[in-house]
Amino acid sequence: MSTARAGDPLLLVRQLRVEFQLPSASPWATPWSKKETLRAVDSVQLDLRPGETLGIVGESGCGKSTLARTLVGLQQPTAGAIFLDGKDITHLGEEGWRQLRRDVQMVFQDPLASLNPRMTVGESIAEPLHNLYPEMPLQQRWRKVRDIMPRVGLEAAWINRYPHEFSGGQCQRIGIARALVVEPRVLICDEPVSALDVTVQAQIIQLLKDLQAELNLAMLFIAHDLAVVKDISHRVMVMYLGKVMAQSSSKMLFQRARHPYTRALLGSVPLPDPQRERAREPQVLEGELPSPLNPPSGCVFRTRCPLADNLCSMQVPALRQTIAGDYAACHYADQTP
Protein backbone atom coordinates (compact mmCIF):
# COMPACT_ATOMS: atom_id res chain seq x y z
CA MET A 1 0.00 0.00 0.00
CA SER A 2 1.23 3.49 -0.83
CA THR A 3 2.57 5.44 2.16
CA ALA A 4 3.34 8.59 0.15
CA ARG A 5 1.11 11.68 0.24
CA ALA A 6 -0.42 13.09 -2.95
CA GLY A 7 2.15 15.25 -4.76
CA ASP A 8 5.10 13.46 -3.12
CA PRO A 9 7.77 12.13 -5.46
CA LEU A 10 7.20 8.54 -6.52
CA LEU A 11 10.95 7.89 -6.70
CA LEU A 12 13.28 9.60 -4.26
CA VAL A 13 17.06 9.14 -4.16
CA ARG A 14 19.23 10.59 -1.41
CA GLN A 15 23.05 10.73 -1.24
CA LEU A 16 23.38 7.62 -3.39
CA ARG A 17 26.89 6.24 -3.72
CA VAL A 18 27.99 3.21 -5.75
CA GLU A 19 31.58 2.00 -5.54
CA PHE A 20 33.47 -0.86 -7.13
CA GLN A 21 36.61 -2.44 -5.69
CA LEU A 22 39.08 -3.12 -8.51
CA PRO A 23 42.45 -4.91 -8.44
CA SER A 24 45.34 -2.44 -8.44
CA ALA A 25 46.60 -1.53 -11.93
CA SER A 26 50.14 -0.97 -10.61
CA PRO A 27 52.78 -3.16 -12.34
CA TRP A 28 54.07 -4.06 -8.82
CA ALA A 29 50.66 -5.15 -7.58
CA THR A 30 50.30 -8.63 -6.09
CA PRO A 31 47.06 -10.55 -5.52
CA TRP A 32 47.28 -9.27 -1.89
CA SER A 33 47.70 -5.61 -2.84
CA LYS A 34 45.08 -3.16 -1.63
CA LYS A 35 42.19 -2.83 -4.09
CA GLU A 36 41.42 0.50 -5.75
CA THR A 37 38.03 2.12 -5.27
CA LEU A 38 36.11 3.33 -8.30
CA ARG A 39 33.30 5.64 -7.23
CA ALA A 40 30.86 5.35 -10.16
CA VAL A 41 28.00 7.28 -8.51
CA ASP A 42 28.74 9.90 -5.88
CA SER A 43 26.18 11.62 -3.63
CA VAL A 44 23.39 11.63 -6.23
CA GLN A 45 20.02 13.08 -5.21
CA LEU A 46 16.92 13.09 -7.38
CA ASP A 47 13.18 12.97 -7.21
CA LEU A 48 10.63 11.99 -9.79
CA ARG A 49 6.86 12.42 -9.85
CA PRO A 50 4.19 10.53 -11.81
CA GLY A 51 3.81 11.92 -15.33
CA GLU A 52 7.27 13.53 -15.19
CA THR A 53 10.42 12.79 -17.20
CA LEU A 54 13.86 13.49 -15.77
CA GLY A 55 16.55 13.40 -18.45
CA ILE A 56 20.03 12.35 -17.31
CA VAL A 57 22.94 13.32 -19.56
CA GLY A 58 26.70 13.11 -19.50
CA GLU A 59 29.58 11.55 -21.41
CA SER A 60 30.28 7.80 -21.31
CA GLY A 61 31.65 6.86 -17.90
CA CYS A 62 29.80 9.61 -16.00
CA GLY A 63 27.87 7.02 -13.97
CA LYS A 64 24.42 7.40 -15.52
CA SER A 65 24.05 3.73 -16.49
CA THR A 66 25.33 2.55 -13.08
CA LEU A 67 22.73 4.85 -11.51
CA ALA A 68 20.01 3.30 -13.71
CA ARG A 69 21.09 -0.26 -12.84
CA THR A 70 21.08 0.62 -9.13
CA LEU A 71 17.57 2.05 -9.34
CA VAL A 72 16.25 -1.21 -10.81
CA GLY A 73 18.08 -3.40 -8.29
CA LEU A 74 20.70 -4.77 -10.70
CA GLN A 75 23.47 -3.11 -8.69
CA GLN A 76 23.81 -2.78 -4.91
CA PRO A 77 24.37 0.77 -3.62
CA THR A 78 27.34 1.36 -1.30
CA ALA A 79 25.60 4.14 0.64
CA GLY A 80 22.58 6.42 0.49
CA ALA A 81 18.89 5.65 0.20
CA ILE A 82 16.27 4.95 -2.47
CA PHE A 83 12.56 5.32 -1.75
CA LEU A 84 9.70 4.20 -3.97
CA ASP A 85 6.29 5.59 -3.04
CA GLY A 86 7.60 6.39 0.45
CA LYS A 87 9.02 2.90 1.04
CA ASP A 88 12.76 2.41 1.60
CA ILE A 89 13.90 -0.01 -1.12
CA THR A 90 17.66 0.55 -0.75
CA HIS A 91 18.56 -2.92 0.46
CA LEU A 92 15.82 -5.18 -0.86
CA GLY A 93 16.64 -8.83 -1.32
CA GLU A 94 15.97 -10.82 -4.49
CA GLU A 95 12.35 -11.60 -3.56
CA GLY A 96 11.71 -7.95 -2.66
CA TRP A 97 12.98 -6.86 -6.05
CA ARG A 98 10.91 -9.51 -7.82
CA GLN A 99 7.79 -7.87 -6.38
CA LEU A 100 9.11 -4.40 -7.11
CA ARG A 101 9.87 -5.09 -10.77
CA ARG A 102 6.13 -4.88 -11.37
CA ASP A 103 6.49 -1.18 -10.49
CA VAL A 104 9.93 -0.35 -11.90
CA GLN A 105 10.85 -1.45 -15.40
CA MET A 106 13.75 -0.72 -17.70
CA VAL A 107 14.22 -0.21 -21.45
CA PHE A 108 17.73 -1.08 -22.62
CA GLN A 109 20.06 0.48 -25.16
CA ASP A 110 20.55 -2.35 -27.65
CA PRO A 111 17.06 -3.52 -28.62
CA LEU A 112 18.11 -6.60 -30.58
CA ALA A 113 20.61 -7.83 -27.97
CA SER A 114 18.00 -7.55 -25.23
CA LEU A 115 15.64 -9.96 -27.05
CA ASN A 116 15.97 -13.76 -27.09
CA PRO A 117 16.41 -14.69 -30.79
CA ARG A 118 14.61 -18.03 -30.22
CA MET A 119 11.46 -16.44 -28.83
CA THR A 120 8.67 -15.03 -30.98
CA VAL A 121 7.63 -11.44 -30.37
CA GLY A 122 4.56 -12.63 -28.48
CA GLU A 123 6.64 -14.93 -26.24
CA SER A 124 9.16 -12.14 -25.59
CA ILE A 125 6.46 -9.70 -24.53
CA ALA A 126 4.70 -12.37 -22.44
CA GLU A 127 7.92 -13.36 -20.62
CA PRO A 128 7.87 -10.58 -17.95
CA LEU A 129 4.23 -11.48 -17.18
CA HIS A 130 5.25 -15.13 -16.78
CA ASN A 131 8.11 -14.14 -14.43
CA LEU A 132 6.34 -11.49 -12.36
CA TYR A 133 2.76 -12.79 -12.38
CA PRO A 134 3.16 -16.61 -12.51
CA GLU A 135 -0.39 -17.01 -11.20
CA MET A 136 -1.88 -15.10 -14.17
CA PRO A 137 -4.00 -17.39 -16.42
CA LEU A 138 -2.47 -18.01 -19.86
CA GLN A 139 -5.44 -16.49 -21.68
CA GLN A 140 -5.16 -13.24 -19.73
CA ARG A 141 -1.41 -13.12 -20.40
CA TRP A 142 -1.94 -13.39 -24.17
CA ARG A 143 -4.75 -10.85 -24.05
CA LYS A 144 -2.35 -8.36 -22.45
CA VAL A 145 0.28 -9.09 -25.14
CA ARG A 146 -2.26 -8.46 -27.92
CA ASP A 147 -3.40 -5.25 -26.18
CA ILE A 148 0.07 -3.76 -25.78
CA MET A 149 1.36 -4.50 -29.31
CA PRO A 150 -0.71 -1.89 -31.18
CA ARG A 151 -0.14 0.65 -28.39
CA VAL A 152 3.60 0.58 -29.12
CA GLY A 153 3.07 0.57 -32.90
CA LEU A 154 3.44 -3.17 -33.56
CA GLU A 155 0.88 -5.01 -35.68
CA ALA A 156 -0.87 -7.78 -33.76
CA ALA A 157 -0.36 -10.02 -36.83
CA TRP A 158 3.42 -10.01 -36.12
CA ILE A 159 2.96 -11.89 -32.84
CA ASN A 160 4.59 -15.10 -34.15
CA ARG A 161 7.55 -13.45 -35.86
CA TYR A 162 11.15 -13.57 -34.56
CA PRO A 163 13.37 -10.58 -33.60
CA HIS A 164 15.65 -10.91 -36.68
CA GLU A 165 12.63 -10.12 -38.90
CA PHE A 166 12.38 -6.59 -37.40
CA SER A 167 14.26 -3.31 -37.81
CA GLY A 168 16.13 -1.71 -34.87
CA GLY A 169 13.24 0.69 -34.23
CA GLN A 170 10.70 -2.15 -34.24
CA CYS A 171 12.90 -4.18 -31.85
CA GLN A 172 12.97 -1.18 -29.50
CA ARG A 173 9.16 -1.06 -29.68
CA ILE A 174 9.19 -4.73 -28.60
CA GLY A 175 11.52 -3.77 -25.72
CA ILE A 176 9.12 -1.01 -24.68
CA ALA A 177 6.18 -3.43 -24.89
CA ARG A 178 8.04 -5.90 -22.64
CA ALA A 179 8.59 -3.14 -20.08
CA LEU A 180 5.05 -1.77 -20.18
CA VAL A 181 3.08 -5.01 -20.32
CA VAL A 182 3.44 -5.40 -16.53
CA GLU A 183 2.02 -1.87 -16.05
CA PRO A 184 4.93 -0.30 -14.14
CA ARG A 185 4.75 3.12 -12.50
CA VAL A 186 8.41 4.00 -13.13
CA LEU A 187 10.14 3.46 -16.48
CA ILE A 188 13.92 3.78 -16.65
CA CYS A 189 15.18 4.17 -20.22
CA ASP A 190 18.95 3.66 -20.52
CA GLU A 191 20.10 5.19 -23.84
CA PRO A 192 17.00 3.76 -25.56
CA VAL A 193 17.56 5.52 -28.88
CA SER A 194 21.34 5.81 -29.21
CA ALA A 195 21.57 2.70 -31.42
CA LEU A 196 18.90 4.06 -33.81
CA ASP A 197 19.07 6.49 -36.72
CA VAL A 198 17.77 10.04 -36.29
CA THR A 199 14.33 9.53 -37.88
CA VAL A 200 13.65 6.39 -35.86
CA GLN A 201 14.94 8.15 -32.70
CA ALA A 202 12.28 10.84 -33.16
CA GLN A 203 9.56 8.19 -33.61
CA ILE A 204 10.58 6.29 -30.45
CA ILE A 205 10.78 9.51 -28.42
CA GLN A 206 7.29 10.51 -29.59
CA LEU A 207 6.03 7.02 -28.70
CA LEU A 208 7.50 7.28 -25.18
CA LYS A 209 5.95 10.74 -24.74
CA ASP A 210 2.53 9.49 -25.84
CA LEU A 211 2.71 6.43 -23.57
CA GLN A 212 3.82 8.53 -20.63
CA ALA A 213 0.89 10.90 -21.04
CA GLU A 214 -1.53 7.97 -21.41
CA LEU A 215 -0.17 5.96 -18.47
CA ASN A 216 1.03 8.80 -16.17
CA LEU A 217 4.45 7.12 -16.00
CA ALA A 218 7.35 8.55 -14.04
CA MET A 219 10.25 8.28 -16.47
CA LEU A 220 14.04 8.55 -16.24
CA PHE A 221 15.51 9.04 -19.69
CA ILE A 222 19.27 8.54 -19.94
CA ALA A 223 21.29 9.73 -22.94
CA HIS A 224 24.76 11.06 -23.73
CA ASP A 225 23.30 13.58 -26.17
CA LEU A 226 21.54 16.70 -24.87
CA ALA A 227 19.65 17.16 -28.14
CA VAL A 228 17.98 13.78 -27.57
CA VAL A 229 16.77 14.57 -24.04
CA LYS A 230 15.58 18.06 -24.96
CA ASP A 231 12.24 17.01 -26.43
CA ILE A 232 11.26 14.42 -23.89
CA SER A 233 12.42 15.79 -20.50
CA HIS A 234 10.62 18.12 -18.13
CA ARG A 235 13.80 18.44 -16.07
CA VAL A 236 17.40 17.55 -16.90
CA MET A 237 20.21 16.37 -14.63
CA VAL A 238 23.81 16.62 -15.89
CA MET A 239 26.38 14.14 -14.53
CA TYR A 240 30.18 14.15 -14.67
CA LEU A 241 32.48 11.55 -13.06
CA GLY A 242 29.61 10.17 -11.00
CA LYS A 243 28.52 13.53 -9.60
CA VAL A 244 25.55 15.76 -10.38
CA MET A 245 26.88 18.96 -11.96
CA ALA A 246 23.58 20.66 -12.70
CA GLN A 247 19.84 20.18 -12.53
CA SER A 248 17.12 22.41 -13.91
CA SER A 249 13.96 22.55 -15.97
CA SER A 250 14.60 21.52 -19.55
CA LYS A 251 13.62 25.00 -20.76
CA MET A 252 16.01 26.83 -18.43
CA LEU A 253 18.88 24.46 -19.20
CA PHE A 254 18.62 25.08 -22.93
CA GLN A 255 18.06 28.84 -22.58
CA ARG A 256 20.61 29.75 -19.93
CA ALA A 257 22.83 27.00 -18.57
CA ARG A 258 24.81 28.06 -15.49
CA HIS A 259 27.37 25.28 -15.26
CA PRO A 260 30.44 25.41 -17.55
CA TYR A 261 30.13 21.68 -18.26
CA THR A 262 26.49 22.01 -19.32
CA ARG A 263 27.44 24.92 -21.56
CA ALA A 264 30.19 22.85 -23.16
CA LEU A 265 27.73 19.99 -23.79
CA LEU A 266 25.25 22.46 -25.28
CA GLY A 267 27.99 23.87 -27.49
CA SER A 268 28.20 20.54 -29.27
CA VAL A 269 24.45 20.47 -30.05
CA PRO A 270 23.89 21.88 -33.58
CA LEU A 271 21.40 24.78 -33.72
CA PRO A 272 18.46 24.26 -36.10
CA ASP A 273 18.94 27.78 -37.53
CA PRO A 274 22.04 27.68 -39.84
CA GLN A 275 22.63 31.45 -39.46
CA ARG A 276 22.72 31.27 -35.64
CA GLU A 277 24.83 28.11 -35.87
CA ARG A 278 27.47 29.94 -37.97
CA ALA A 279 27.39 33.04 -35.71
CA ARG A 280 27.80 31.42 -32.30
CA GLU A 281 31.08 31.07 -30.40
CA PRO A 282 32.42 27.52 -30.52
CA GLN A 283 32.37 25.89 -27.04
CA VAL A 284 34.52 22.84 -27.49
CA LEU A 285 34.95 20.47 -24.59
CA GLU A 286 38.69 19.92 -24.53
CA GLY A 287 40.74 17.21 -22.89
CA GLU A 288 40.01 13.66 -21.86
CA LEU A 289 37.61 12.59 -19.15
CA PRO A 290 39.85 11.98 -16.07
CA SER A 291 40.05 8.46 -14.66
CA PRO A 292 37.32 7.86 -12.06
CA LEU A 293 39.99 5.90 -10.13
CA ASN A 294 41.92 9.11 -9.67
CA PRO A 295 39.49 12.04 -9.93
CA PRO A 296 40.80 15.64 -9.71
CA SER A 297 40.80 17.31 -6.29
CA GLY A 298 38.20 19.99 -5.62
CA CYS A 299 35.82 20.33 -8.54
CA VAL A 300 36.03 17.16 -10.65
CA PHE A 301 35.46 19.21 -13.82
CA ARG A 302 38.36 21.61 -13.19
CA THR A 303 40.87 19.88 -15.53
CA ARG A 304 38.62 20.75 -18.49
CA CYS A 305 36.97 23.91 -17.25
CA PRO A 306 37.97 27.23 -18.88
CA LEU A 307 37.05 29.11 -15.65
CA ALA A 308 39.01 26.92 -13.19
CA ASP A 309 41.15 28.69 -10.57
CA ASN A 310 42.83 27.87 -7.24
CA LEU A 311 39.58 27.67 -5.32
CA CYS A 312 38.30 25.06 -7.79
CA SER A 313 41.28 22.79 -7.08
CA MET A 314 40.93 23.10 -3.31
CA GLN A 315 37.21 23.04 -2.61
CA VAL A 316 34.46 20.74 -3.87
CA PRO A 317 31.56 22.91 -5.05
CA ALA A 318 28.24 21.88 -3.50
CA LEU A 319 25.18 21.44 -5.69
CA ARG A 320 23.15 24.52 -4.73
CA GLN A 321 20.38 26.68 -6.05
CA THR A 322 21.53 29.61 -8.19
CA ILE A 323 19.88 33.03 -8.24
CA ALA A 324 18.07 31.94 -11.40
CA GLY A 325 16.44 29.04 -9.51
CA ASP A 326 18.20 26.10 -11.14
CA TYR A 327 20.88 23.97 -9.42
CA ALA A 328 24.60 23.93 -10.23
CA ALA A 329 27.73 22.53 -8.56
CA CYS A 330 30.04 25.40 -9.44
CA HIS A 331 31.65 28.09 -7.25
CA TYR A 332 30.91 30.67 -9.94
CA ALA A 333 27.44 29.62 -11.10
CA ASP A 334 25.94 32.99 -10.16
CA GLN A 335 28.63 34.91 -11.99
CA THR A 336 28.41 33.20 -15.36
CA PRO A 337 27.04 35.41 -18.17
Ligand code: SF4
Ligand atom coordinates in the same frame (compact mmCIF):
# COMPACT_ATOMS: atom_id res chain seq x y z
S1 SF4 B 1 33.84 25.10 -9.71
FE1 SF4 B 1 35.49 25.95 -10.93
S2 SF4 B 1 36.26 24.24 -12.17
FE2 SF4 B 1 34.28 23.65 -11.36
S3 SF4 B 1 32.85 24.18 -12.96
FE3 SF4 B 1 32.93 25.92 -11.58
S4 SF4 B 1 34.50 27.29 -12.39
FE4 SF4 B 1 34.75 25.30 -13.41
